[in-house]
Amino acid sequence: MKHLYSSYKRVFAALLFFFIITSTKANTYWVTNTNVNGTGSLGDAITQANNHAGKDTISFNIAGSGPFVFQPSLSGFPVIIDPLFINGYSQPGSQPGTFTSRTISIVIDGMGLPAYLSGLQIASSNVEFAGLNIRNFGESGITINGGLQNISIWGSFIGTNEFGTTAASNGRNGIRTSTGATASTWNITIGTNGDGVQDAWEGNVIGANLDNGIALAFARNAKIAGNYIGVGASGAEAIGNSTAGIVLDKSSKNNLIGTDANGTSDDVEGNVIGNNAKYGVWLYNSSDSNTVAGNKIGLDAANNAAPNVMGVIVWNSSANTIGGIEAVQANSIGSNTKYGIKLQAGDYYAVLGGNTTQHNMIFNNFIGTFAPGVADRGNGIFGVYAEAMSGYDVINNWVGSDNNGTTDLREGNVIAFNKQSGVSTYTGFAGTGKLTGLTISRNRMYGNVELGIDLKTDLTTGRGVSNNHSASLTGPNNYINAPVIFAITEQGDNFVINGFSDPGAIIEFYKADGKHPSNPLPLGFTKSFGEGLIPYIRLKEDGDLDGYSDDLRITGAYDKVLEGNNNPATITTNRFRFTIPKILFPGLTTTTGLTATATDADGNTSEFSGVVFPPVNAPLPVDFISFKAVLSGGKATLTWQTENEVSNDHFDVERSGDGRTFTKLGAVAASHAPVGNYTFVDASPLSNNYYRLKQVDINGDFKYSKVVYLQAQALQIQISPNPFVDHVNLSYNLENAGKVKVYVYDMVGRLIKQIDLQGNKGYNTQSVSSLGSLPSGQYVIRLVGDNLQTQVRLVK
Structure with a gap:
């Protein structure tokens, strides 16, 4: 009996396995008419698919030419409760393609139906x-109901006509997740999936909907890419x-809007988001750790104005990234009628209690313009605006x-052409919101x-220059x-910068924007307060940073004359006083000016300082025709020629090994000839020599000549190969072990x-890689170290 029971058991298991296999095999259900229900209708095909386990396909084969318009019954199409692919492109005459080359023949239209109906409702993963x-x-x-996963919507037009060009609005959202659910919905893909297969064909047009284009709540790991939204x-x-064009709400986390910059189809993954009545992208209500990258927001596909009221708003949400380190991740956020980006904390039908907006990073974007940053697409008020409402x-x-x-x-942004300030802040009508630690660098x-x-x-x-002199x-x-x-003074090949700051501040120096100083200056102002065009160097008051230190470290006092305002x-x-090589300030001239910000240990960044200009050297009492240094026989011979000498007494010859500290080698008396020819021999030159002449007048006044450089050791510095592909090799001597900085500039400075780098005493050979991402062109590479300074033009 036991043996017989085992035999029956094996037969039953085999039959059960056969039943499971046959019942879960994917089926294709064909739609052959546009009837509301019955055989061959879309509603009937959804019902059949719901009743069959496994992921089925609904395909279309309707006679005649489209478009074919489907309307459900007054109760709507059946809710989709089993895995399913509805493929509109299966209809003869339909054709996938780019936005303008595709043909869509399958139209699902809700005109005249009850207002509570959605077009299609998904209740299955x-x-x-x-x-x-x-x-x-x-x-x-x-x-899309809550708690699902793996939903994909691509190549469709939602809220428009069948051509994707004019409004045919849905009453609420184009695509939404159910707001009543609290379970997370995972892995929704709206637009291109970025797999490298026809990705440019997969974007949706989502526009003219009477609430949002896309509204996701409790979403996890969603990807919204390659769409035209608005x-x-x-x-x-x-x-x-x-x-809004896109809203992520109610604790939506780790979602991607735009490109993942993985090298596959990155150029078609950015969304174009414009013309939306409030926001382009809205991250709200504890929607944290999301990324917005590579999109055009407030611009159309050709970078013309397509304004939202605000480009991106991050509201009661944290740890979001707007931008990215790769060039393709830069958002272009311009032409919005108010703000490019807004960081906000405040009450707005909050349900999850997030009262803080923190740890968000806005970097490597074009705000008020688009790459390369030349065209004016300024936002109507501020480029970036941070606001903390009372109690938030x-x-x-x-x-x-x-x-x-x-x-x-x-990581720096380009923030340009905005119609008021580049970055602005506000703490509520009563000033009781908390807004601190906004680092602007x-x-x-x-x-x-x-x-x-x-x-x-x-x-x-804007209200002009702000300060807190009373610290109250x-x-x-x-x-x-x-x-x-x-004050900025010259000391050979260095600038000496003197000033004041709050104790311990990081001072970030910039070339000032050439459109400032303003003219005329405000009443009582003696300096322009503008903005920083090119970041130069970060230094620390009363400390060391990046190999340079504050030489002074004392207290002092300044008044409105030095500050430049009223x-x-x-x-x-x-x-503070910093002595910094001039080569770290490319493009800084007597007409461009220097400005700076201060950032304290808590990350609070100031406004820009008043603009100060490098000195204009007064004419020397002689005209220098030439000044040269030549190495011969192990000795350095200096020659210079002058004319029109007036009240000249003599020349002190000075030398430096690092371009900073000079010592006197000797003096040469003035000849007072119509054309003076002078020679001085340095019998023991250093490996690296910086020579200058201190021309001394008969009344003791003096001025310095230009500095000439002489390398006294053969093959002191070599940089190769030239042209390069993805790296260069550096060979150099150091008299002592120490830091060596390598700077790479493009041809506009x-x-x-x-x-x-860290160099050893003696001869060093090191490679600088990671240059492969640079575009082809010419570059200047500079080496700066102790007794080491050179620059070479390279070609890629």
């Missing part, structure tokens, strides 16, 4: 839609959604680099109508005082890479 036009429904085009299929039509906190956020030592040089700001950074503003207009004010970034630069007080604070 593993559902895919393609090649559909979903329009005119009273609720949303597509509703912009029609040609990339130019204005078909904006009535609230906006703390510890970054605009630009976080200066953690990894990719700092690639390594950005390029230019062409903004008001200040580059304005810490004290109302909702519509509370407000954005504690109203940290901008540094005061009161502040009536005299302020006692710390003084912009610093694009900095590498810190």
